[in-house]
Amino acid sequence: MNKGIRFTDEFKQDAVALVVERGYAVSEVAERLGISTESLYTWKAQFAKSPRVRSEVAEQAAEIRRLKRELARVTEERTILKKGETIFRHWSEDNGRTRTSRESLSEVRVY
Numbered sequence: 001m002n003k004g005i006r007f008t009d010e011f012k013q014d015a016v017a018l019v020v021e022r023g024y025a026v027s028e029v030a031e032r033l034g035i036s037t038e039s040l041y042t043w044k045a046q047f048a049k050s051p052r053v054r055s056e057v058a059e060q061a062a063e064i065r066r067l068k069r070e071l072a073r074v075t076e077e078r079t080i081l082k083k084g085e086t087i088f089r090h091w092s093e094d095n096g097r098t099r100t101s102r103e104s105l106s107e108v109r110v111y
Helices: 009-020 026-033 037-047 051-091 101-106
Strands: none
Touching: 009 026, 009 037, 026 037
């Protein structure tokens, strides 16, 4: 078996077509083409779907990546705000009492 060789999508689709459209056995096609049956089964799962389904899956994957990036950004912003709130709360302590951020914002101290 060939290891480390990259096959084009066209080659993969042709190999899958031999199995799906022409009805040849996976083991027979794999042996003829000099590839592993595992690769052919993987390609079959990948290319046997209609092009519309493949494009929908690709769009969903892109949306998931976008949402993960956005979630990471929002989580980081929330963490920064929590740290700032903690620092602000400790800074604004007065006479043993902690002010809320709303109280602190409405009052300006002049030294």
